[in-house]
Amino acid sequence: MRFVETSQVNALDRTPDKTRLAACGYQCIRLYDLESNCTAPIINFDGVQKNVTRLGFQEDGNWMYTAGEDHRVRIWDMISAPPHCSRVFDCQAPVNAACLHPNQVEIAMGSQNGGVYLWDVKSEVHEQLLPEVDASIQDVAISPDGHYMAAGNNKGNCYIWELSSSPNQHLSTITARVKIPAHNRAILRCKFSPDSRMLVTTSGDGTACIWKIEDFSKWCELVIKGYWVWDAAFSADSKWLFTASSDGIARLWNLKTETKKSIRDYTGHTKAITALSFKDEIVPD
Amino acid sequence: MATYSNQHWLLSHIRNSFISTDDTGICETVMLSDDMPKQYLRKFQAAANAQAAQGTTQDGYRRAQQRHQQQQQRRSTDTASSLPSQHVPPRIADAPFHDVDFVCYPGLDLSDDEDLDTSTHSFDIQMYPEVGAHRFRSNTAQKLEKLDIAKRKAARIKSVNYNEEAQPPQRQDFFKRKQLPSKPAKQATTEPAEQQQSKLTAQLARSPQQTQNRFMEYARFDGTAQVGMPTKRINVYVNMLPEPERNYPLKICVLSTAKIIEVIGLVCYKASLQHPDVLQLKSVQHYALYMTEDNDDMDDFPPLDNREPCSKFGFSHLTLAERRPLAPVTRIDYHTQPGTKSMTSEEEDKGALADAAVQALQHISLNGDVPDSAASDQLDQVKAYEQSLLNHSDMMEAPISASYRLSLIDKRFFKCDVNLVVCWERIEIDQLKNVKFWTQKKFVSTPIEFVAYCEIVEQKQLKALMRIWLKAKSNSGLATSCTSAPMDASSMTLNTSSASPSSPPFGGSPFGLFGGQTIRFKHYDFDTDVHTAEKICRKLNCILVMRASELRKEFLRLRQRQTSVTSAGSSAKKQLKL
Numbered sequence: 070m071r072f073v074e075t076s077q078v079n080a081l082d083r084t085p086d087k088t089r090l091a092a093c094g095y096q097c098i099r100l101y102d103l104e105s106n107c108t109a110p111i112i113n114f115d116g117v118q119k120n121v122t123r124l125g126f127q128e129d130g131n132w133m134y135t136a137g138e139d140h141r142v143r144i145w146d147m148i149s150a151p152p153h154c155s156r157v158f159d160c161q162a163p164v165n166a167a168c169l170h171p172n173q174v175e176i177a178m179g180s181q182n183g184g185v186y187l188w189d190v191k192s193e194v195h196e197q198l199l200p201e202v203d204a205s206i207q208d209v210a211i212s213p214d215g216h217y218m219a220a221g222n223n224k225g226n227c228y229i230w231e232l233s234s235s236p237n238q239h240l241s242t243i244t245a246r247v248k249i250p251a252h253n254r255a256i257l258r259c260k261f262s263p264d265s266r267m268l269v270t271t272s273g274d275g276t277a278c279i280w281k282i283e284d285f286s287k288w289c290e291l292v293i294k295g296y297w298v299w300d301a302a303f304s305a306d307s308k309w310l311f312t313a314s315s316d317g318i319a320r321l322w323n324l325k326t327e328t329k330k331s332i333r334d335y336t337g338h339t340k341a342i343t344a345l346s347f348k349d350e351i352v353p354d
Numbered sequence: 355m356a357t358y359s360n361q362h363w364l365l366s367h368i369r370n371s372f373i374s375t376d377d378t379g380i381c382e383t384v385m386l387s388d389d390m391p392k393q394y395l396r397k398f399q400a401a402a403n404a405q406a407a408q409g410t411t412q413d414g415y416r417r418a419q420q421r422h423q424q425q426q427q428r429r430s431t432d433t434a435s436s437l438p439s440q441h442v443p444p445r446i447a448d449a450p451f452h453d454v455d456f457v458c459y460p461g462l463d464l465s466d467d468e469d470l471d472t473s474t475h476s477f478d479i480q481m482y483p484e485v486g487a488h489r490f491r492s493n494t495a496q497k498l499e500k501l502d503i504a505k506r507k508a509a510r511i512k513s514v515n516y517n518e519e520a521q522p523p524q525r526q527d528f529f530k531r532k533q534l535p536s537k538p539a540k541q542a543t544t545e546p547a548e549q550q551q552s553k554l555t556a557q558l559a560r561s562p563q564q565t566q567n568r569f570m571e572y573a574r575f576d577g578t579a580q581v582g583m584p585t586k587r588i589n590v591y592v593n594m595l596p597e598p599e600r601n602y603p604l605k606i607c608v609l610s611t612a613k614i615i616e617v618i619g620l621v622c623y624k625a626s627l628q629h630p631d632v633l634q635l636k637s638v639q640h641y642a643l644y645m646t647e648d649n650d651d652m653d654d655f656p657p658l659d660n661r662e663p664c665s666k667f668g669f670s671h672l673t674l675a676e677r678r679p680l681a682p683v684t685r686i687d688y689h690t691q692p693g694t695k696s697m698t699s700e701e702e703d704k705g706a707l708a709d710a711a712v713q714a715l716q717h718i719s720l721n722g723d724v725p726d727s728a729a730s731d732q733l734d735q736v737k738a739y740e741q742s743l744l745n746h747s748d749m750m751e752a753p754i755s756a757s758y759r760l761s762l763i764d765k766r767f768f769k770c771d772v773n774l775v776v777c778w779e780r781i782e783i784d785q786l787k788n789v790k791f792w793t794q795k796k797f798v799s800t801p802i803e804f805v806a807y808c809e810i811v812e813q814k815q816l817k818a819l820m821r822i823w824l825k826a827k828s829n830s831g832l833a834t835s836c837t838s839a840p841m842d843a844s845s846m847t848l849n850t851s852s853a854s855p856s857s858p859p860f861g862g863s864p865f866g867l868f869g870g871q872t873i874r875f876k877h878y879d880f881d882t883d884v885h886t887a888e889k890i891c892r893k894l895n896c897i898l899v900m901r902a903s904e905l906r907k908e909f910l911r912l913r914q915r916q917t918s919v920t921s922a923g924s925s926a927k928k929q930l931k932l
Binding site for chain 1: 507510511512513514515516517518519520521522523528529530531532533534535550551552553554555556558570571573574576583609
């Protein structure tokens with residue numbers, strides 16, 4: 070499948086029914102059909118002026134969010150025949166990252182001016198945080214159990230907040246927890262493991278670090294020397310980790326062994342891998 | 355324009371179109387007998403000839419036109435009066451011969467041969483004998499079709515306007531808050547998580563630990579996995595396979611950007627996947643791609659250069675075989691000299707270099723040139739062998755004329771750029787630019803018989819002073835009288851040159867006796883870079899050796915005696931100095 074000539078892929082996500090793949094990049098949002106052999110997109114977004122940095126689907130696939138450097142995060146109604154925009158949030162600065170809360174109504178966003186936002190899509194209330202001035206937030210993540218929110222910036226620092234909510238409350242309450250000086254260079258991705266006990270941060274310094282949420286200490290470091298680690302994805306049981314790096318190799322790491330060496334390399338890409346999407350399931354006993 | 359209103363041309367065109375577009379060929383058989391346009395043509399020509407015979411000065415065609423106009427006028431008046439049915443246009447073809455009278459298309463009478471006459475054919479319809487009656491579509495048609503396909507493809511893609519205004523969802527439950535389980539106790543989470551198993555874990559447990567294919571890194575050059583990248587399809591015969599498989603090529607699709615070494619890697623990868631049991635492959639450096647006929651006969655050409663991109667070559671069939679030991683000529687050359695750039699690609703590791711050297715050595719010992727001995731000896735012998743091979747190639751190239759650009763040193767001070775040509779018969783020195791001081795300089799050509807020796811006198815880091823010794827033609831000792839060397843400023847007798855420590859004096863009475871007369875040597879000094887100097891020296895001396903030059907022998911004999919004398923009486927006064 071060929072995305073576009075002019076852009077890298079910033080983010081990939083699949084619909085929950087695994088039939089469609091969405092990809093975004095510079096001036097481009099495209100949806101592909103995964104069930105046919107057709108490599109042409111089935112839906113193309115026109116008139117995108119700027120870089121689109123993130124996208125993702127709501128867990129039923131009812132709507133999709135996109136975050137772009139046009140300062141806006143948009144919610145797209147995917148049930149209606151041609152998808153249409155149903156909500157817009159203006160971050161006042163190019164948006165680098167967006168992430169959906171597991172409660173499916175709140176979206177965390179990170180912007181280039183260093184702001185972190187939590188936005189309730191339903192009631193349209195939001196809260197803004199500024200963890201560090203003169204730093205650009207590169208990625209945000211919310212743990213699958215909904216208790217933590219993490220944001221990594223271009224200085225290599227990772228901030229973690231605790232989220233709590235009570236019934237009848239619109240927006241989760243945010244409490245700052247910890248700042249981790251995670252990497253020497255910019256953080257490119259942060260992601261929580263499905264069991265919400267680990268956080269992985271990938272960076273331009275050629276490492277991916279896994280942090281224990283229990284005490285926010287570094288648990289291990291995966292090294293891909295000399296290359297940027299662009300993206301990472303855990304398996305559903307949090308025992309394995311995939312990494313995507315600029316050497317064009319996707320690696321699979323076994324997190325249960327002592328020696329941290331990739332057990333499988335997936336070669337085939339001729340250029341850097343900048344995004345990956347992995348959907349795993351728990352096998353019922 | 356005129357053609358479409360010309361009935362004769364139209365008739366011819368329709369006929370040709372029928373014949374050329376009919377794949378069955380029946381049209382041609384049917385229409386063969388009555389070639390109407392041709393018959394009209396004959397009739398028209400006959401009429402024209404008849405008129406020409408009447409003695410008018412105008413040319414036939416213009417006359418015919420006039421006549422045609424007259425006839426048309428007459429006919430229109432006729433039509434008005436007589437029955438109209440006879441002149442209804444569709445029935446013209448049916449009308450008897452003599453009734454139809456129109457101007458023949460001018461090009462048609464150029465040739466009687468229908469097949470050679472292209473003017474009767476449509477330009478859009480071209481016959482290609484090799485494809486039968488099939489006709490190629492024009493570029494425009496192909497472009498239009500591509501546009502059409504793109505349009506149809508685009509129609510399938512749903513388009514969404516990114517900048518559209520937000521419309522709040524109609525349904526109330528569109529955004530539905532999902533209730534998350536309340537925060538469980540930390541101890542509780544540790545245990546069940548261990549027991550959970552994901553599909554990936556299950557899948558990995560099922561698939562055994564794979565041994566990583568050694569050529570895995572080349573898998574990414576597989577063109578079948580790429581979309582929108584230029585690829586190349588090559589059939590490769592793998593020579594290492596046993597008999598039945600060897601005769602069938604491995605069809606590979608490789609990225610056009612891949613280098614030959616990477617193509618070799620990909621072939622190794624594919625071959626090792628297809629024949630895991632029979633193939634025991636070594637490293638990629640052991641193999642080379644050879645040009646091949648499609649009947650899998652390997653050509654006796656050297657293998658394709660590992661560093662070149664495969665897009666450079668247009669071969670449809672190649673053979674992967676063990677690198678033939680013929681190659682070491684160049685291989686040792688590069689591999690035994692550390693610091694020089696590797697002949698093969700940069701990916702070559704040290705082990706491969708060692709492999710190549712060992713292979714080359716084995717080859718040498720097989721040839722009986724070099725006995726097996728210690729490694730250090732072997733290296734020397736390799737160099738000696740290399741030297742002999744280099745000499746061999748020098749000898750092969752000796753008759754070929756070569757030209758060099760260097761500076762001639764004049765009176766040890768002035769320099770001027772010259773072009774030195776060395777060939778089998780002579781050496782030539784030609785001044786490149788006219789400098790105002792040396793306007794008198796002429797082109798110098800010296801027969802090779804007068805050339806004695808060539809040497810590098812002084813060698814610095816980059817520059818070298820090269821000297822070519824010539825026999826001075828006259829024995830007078832006056833260089834100016836030497837006719838073959840008008841560049842008198844640089845030509846010197848040996849006597850004057852003796853001041854230079856590295857060039858001992860020759861000539862004169864004590865040594866310079868040759869054929870009953872004193873030989874005087876003069877020399878030209880050149881300033882150039884070391885590499886060129888070495889090249890010229892090697893070439894010129896090689897020519898002299900091959901010609902068994904007496905002069906050279908004499909020169910060297912004299913020098914030998916000279917050096918022995920000087921070393922014997924080192925402190926003695928230099929009586930040689932004349």
